[in-house]
Amino acid sequence: MAPFYELGRFGDGMSLVVAVLLGIAFGWFLERGGMGNARKLAGQFYFTDLSVLKLMFSAILTAMLGLFWLTWAGLLDLSRIYVPETFLAPQIVGGLVFGVGFATGGLCPGTSCVAAATGRKDGWALIAGMLVGVFVFGEAFPAISVFADSTARGAWTLPQALGLSYGVVVGIIVAAALGVFAGAEWLERHAERPAQPTDVTV
Amino acid sequence: MTAREIRSPRVERGLAIAAVIAGALAAVAGTPTRPARGTVNVTELARVVEQEEDHVTAVELATWIRDGKAGLRVLDIRSDSEFVEFHVPGAARVPLAEIARMPLDSAATYVLYSEGGTHAAQAWFLLRARGVERVYFLRGGLYEWLEQVMNPRVTANAPQAERDSIRALTLWFGGKMEIVDTPSVLDGKLALPHSVGTREAIRKVRRRAC
Amino acid sequence: MSTIAAGNALGATTAEIRVRARREAAPYTSPYLAGVGIGIVLLLSFVLMGRGLGASGAFSSVVTATVQAAAPGHAAGNAFYARYLVDGAAGPLGDWLVFEVLGVLIGGLTSGLLAGRLRWTTERGPAITDRRRLVNAFAGGAAMGIGAKLARGCTSGLGLTGGATLSVGSWLFVVAAFAGAYAVAPLLRKAWQ
Numbered sequence: 001m002a003p004f005y006e007l008g009r010f011g012d013g014m015s016l017v018v019a020v021l022l023g024i025a026f027g028w029f030l031e032r033g034g035m036g037n038a039r040k041l042a043g044q045f046y047f048t049d050l051s052v053l054k055l056m057f058s059a060i061l062t063a064m065l066g067l068f069w070l071t072w073a074g075l076l077d078l079s080r081i082y083v084p085e086t087f088l089a090p091q092i093v094g095g096l097v098f099g100v101g102f103a104t105g106g107l108c109p110g111t112s113c114v115a116a117a118t119g120r121k122d123g124w125a126l127i128a129g130m131l132v133g134v135f136v137f138g139e140a141f142p143a144i145s146v147f148a149d150s151t152a153r154g155a156w157t158l159p160q161a162l163g164l165s166y167g168v169v170v171g172i173i174v175a176a177a178l179g180v181f182a183g184a185e186w187l188e189r190h191a192e193r194p195a196q197p198t199d200v201t202v
Numbered sequence: 203m204t205a206r207e208i209r210s211p212r213v214e215r216g217l218a219i220a221a222v223i224a225g226a227l228a229a230v231a232g233t234p235t236r237p238a239r240g241t242v243n244v245t246e247l248a249r250v251v252e253q254e255e256d257h258v259t260a261v262e263l264a265t266w267i268r269d270g271k272a273g274l275r276v277l278d279i280r281s282d283s284e285f286v287e288f289h290v291p292g293a294a295r296v297p298l299a300e301i302a303r304m305p306l307d308s309a310a311t312y313v314l315y316s317e318g319g320t321h322a323a324q325a326w327f328l329l330r331a332r333g334v335e336r337v338y339f340l341r342g343g344l345y346e347w348l349e350q351v352m353n354p355r356v357t358a359n360a361p362q363a364e365r366d367s368i369r370a371l372t373l374w375f376g377g378k379m380e381i382v383d384t385p386s387v388l389d390g391k392l393a394l395p396h397s398v399g400t401r402e403a404i405r406k407v408r409r410r411a412c
Numbered sequence: 413m414s415t416i417a418a419g420n421a422l423g424a425t426t427a428e429i430r431v432r433a434r435r436e437a438a439p440y441t442s443p444y445l446a447g448v449g450i451g452i453v454l455l456l457s458f459v460l461m462g463r464g465l466g467a468s469g470a471f472s473s474v475v476t477a478t479v480q481a482a483a484p485g486h487a488a489g490n491a492f493y494a495r496y497l498v499d500g501a502a503g504p505l506g507d508w509l510v511f512e513v514l515g516v517l518i519g520g521l522t523s524g525l526l527a528g529r530l531r532w533t534t535e536r537g538p539a540i541t542d543r544r545r546l547v548n549a550f551a552g553g554a555a556m557g558i559g560a561k562l563a564r565g566c567t568s569g570l571g572l573t574g575g576a577t578l579s580v581g582s583w584l585f586v587v588a589a590f591a592g593a594y595a596v597a598p599l600l601r602k603a604w605q
Contacts, residue, residue, distance in 0.1 A: 003460065016507065016511045020511050020514060023518070026453050026516050028519035032440065032449070036529075039604065040440075046601070051207070055444075055446055056572065057447065058445075059447040062451020063451045065228065067455065067577065081463070082464070085564070087581055088584065090563060091588070092584055093562060094563030094564075094588075095586070095589040097562065098560055098567075099588060100592045100595070101558075102567075102593045103594075105548065105553050106535070106549070110568040117516075117521040117524065119524075121542070122535055122549040125550045126556075127553065128550060129554040130560075133553060133554035133556060135557075137492070142490065155579070157577070157579060165229075166232070166233050167229050167230065167232045167234065171226055173578075174225025178218055209442045213442075217444065
């Protein structure tokens, strides 16, 4: 029965090995999808290259369906899976700020590592910026801690919030994601493309 | 500069179809966790409780443990940290949620305890609802165990045989019997002194432990 | 490697060191397939560890460890840094993410190497200079550092992990992040196109 670490199948040392292996696979696929290239990533925000959307939601869909069906099959204990906690105001505000940084930097924390690993100086610059940003936040934290800890809702899930069953929410998200994918394909074909060669093999 | 992108339309389409099917079936299934249902014979349960067949005393449990009663499963319904601090020898820690779905041993005799007895009583009910018949709980909880097994107080004028049997039982578990003038245990029923809480009792016991 | 296409000549103001690659840069994999791959990795993480992937937490650990080394009492006394300390040392949660991010570096490097996509260069739009791009990257990173810590996660920790576990706050974060990005994108057109 999964999750194996939570159920004591292996110890802390092994879990770090698992961390590295999972990270390697994660980084591998991110680079395969071109997420280590800030220009490709930024295309998301000009509707020329919606790979970010496609990749993210393909991943979410896969894992979400996997969680559902593994639990249904009795192979996974869903109650032991860590659900990121909800802090309404900080996450909305933090999201907005993060988004501004995302468009400016062209990479996110995970993809900046891929960019840096493949030799992109902007990846390194972004990593440096993030470390500074975290530091600034840490220093400012005592002053904003009330806000940062506000509107907590715990491990609140969409099924709970919407009053729908887990499976129905999963079905809705699948339908919505596929709709978004179809829309993305259409948009990419019809968006005004800037005059530059993007289909070049270097 | 960005390189080209290979697209695999057939594989992608296949994945999309798989997603649609998996998502639609999920919506139909509703919940991924299959609920475990239990049925309760209320009349029968009421009778069991009234005739006090739902619980055992700490001394009875201690005797069962010492005599190696076959199929005995002692379950501790408390938190991890409380369990680590002190637990009945041979007990396993099982939170209430687990009680609801753990695999059952049909040959087992379950004895449940918690700190005061409330949670154990609730767990007892859950197991009865799941169809287990040989299940009991410690009505006074861990506190009763500490009071009657680990640190029992026996009056000076109690019969010698009784004192000997209690002392032997206590020693077997590494506890200590005390002879007192005023009785604190009357007729097997637990009298709760006001000043001693379970934590204090635990502290007393652990100070003596090696 | 083939010569740089004319359209990029405008941006080639600094000499670029070319890493010896096995072959010409291979085309990227379909984002859907790469995404499914990541989804499987994410699912594996849930199955093996009971938790999902992340990234920003590793940065917090690094900063906390640095602050602690520079001013030991300061980190312990700060409620934010303290989260990443256990008994005055880097905590296990932080460690796990640090190791995972190390893996991301290795995985990204390996994939890039095998695909011939390693380049010691700066990715930017043709209309800005390298320096401008690096300043933007640093600034963007700083904003993301703040935003991610306020939201307690980033696109990996909240977007992927929270997304898959249907966490309300995570979905809100993703919507807000895209909103913030699209809001400022028009202002940054020159930087990218």
